[in-house]
Amino acid sequence: MRKPAGRVRLEFIEPLMPTLVDKPPDGDGWLHEVKFDGYRSQIVRDAEGTRIFTRRGLDWTSKFRDLAKAAAELDVESAIIDGEIIVLNDAGLSDFKALRKAITSRQHDLYFVAFDLLHLNGHDLRDMTLEDRREILAEMIPEGGRIQFSQALPGDAKAIFHLVDQAGLEGMVSKRRDSKYRSGNSTAWLKAKTFTIDEYELLGVEREAGKPAFALMAERGTGRYVGSAFITLNREMRERLWQRVQEQQGTAPKGMKRPATQWVKPGLIGRVKHLRGEDDLRHASLQDFREE
Template identity: 75%
Template sequence: MRLKFIKPLMPTLVEKPPEGEEWIHEVKFDGYRSQIIKDEGGVRIFTRRGLDWTARYRNLAKVAGDLNVENAILDGEIIVLNEAGISDFRPLRNAITSRQHDLYFIAFDLLHLNGHDLRDMALEERRDILADLIPPDIRIQFSQPLPGDAASIFHLVEQAGLEGMVSKRNDSIYRSGPSTNWLKAKCHTVAEYDLLGVEREPGKPAFALMADRKTGQYVGSAFINSSRAIRERLWKRVQEHAGPAPEGLTRPATQWVKPGIIGRVKHLRGEEDLRHASFQDFREEE
């Protein structure tokens, strides 16, 4: 049997995880959503968008080939762990090209097994089968459910420095595309960025345009919801440090600034660019 890639089910982003016994909760891993297919043609590993990246994940493909199944489709995340044992997106690309032995596949769903399409089964039944399928101590691991109530789990996830958590209805079936049967709640973090300018339009919220401190690349905007005193002090500094627009950036109603103002921004973890970001405070470079 030759199996085909299945477009993944995509969770809906929410501010807080749902409460209730009908939900299971898992860690949201910071990596590449991927799909492992094993069939009579061997093992293939696909990206979230259906690109065949088997050659890039050759070590994981070899491990998947040893699974005791005739054919299967596993849904999961390819990750790298940092020194604290937490998935870390930053070294992932380097690991793919030069450190294959650092890669893990965290399996959280099973869509097909030995000639049977499992997508109409309840999630908890699919996961029970998946858990029994994966042997211990290999680079393919089962995403264990987190015990406790949702609020307590989310607090612990945030304290541990994890990206967030995913909550899934126990009885949900698997359908490709966006779904409210899976909900992801992401934690926030605070970091410093270089201020490029402030966008202000009459009757609209003001936004700070930020750049990565190492690369100087624009990473997004942050809503300025600081105290009135901070906002007034910021605008005074912006006017005093007015400068030309960075090359390649054109934004209306923006007062650009010279380098030297560093902003503290609260934003969602695990994103390459700023998302759900708010400008907290600023300082001038020493």
């Protein structure tokens, strides 16, 4: 454990970033937590006060003033805490859209969910095991406040992931119990996201010989392009889609230049399976389509 000399000003530490995987890892060497849909953030507390940084190291203390005040009340001399700032909706789930509004108008709805401790009272804890760091962190956070501890989920990974999916949560993060904290991308932490199905407006179909076909999708109501979805339809539905595309040929939306795309007129709605908790489509596939 490295110990800095004197009462130095603590600096932001680049966070450890989990690797996205299709399914959570098995085995007793991992602990599993809920993946919250919020802003990855870092609380830095030292003799000069309390600051809150974004994932990229921007000082957003003024935007999270109530959380900074709560962090200043923790019974520590100095600390660096890794976590997520969230807002809960009526169903008790973290809600990213509500979070954006709360930052400007509803500070009292903000929570900081702490899941790792990098520094405490003059000691750098990053060479300790994750389990030891979290044990110390859990003891220093009082219950019922704006700063909460991210509890590990009991059970095996497969069962936990099923429950997370059924609950409508974004996903889960699995972490090696004996891992040290190292900034940057890491396979010591793995995130597995759940899928959801939503309807989007079909803008066109991108087809090139020898390559998979993709449906280009837009947000309904706004027309904002959100990404492409792999076309996984059966043969009959695929042929029906090609026919609709030919019958309803349209023009490219302003600013979009994709030579291999056949654009369609408004009116076709696609059901798309995609990763939950993303602003744009990721790992998406077209499941069905209909005329509006």
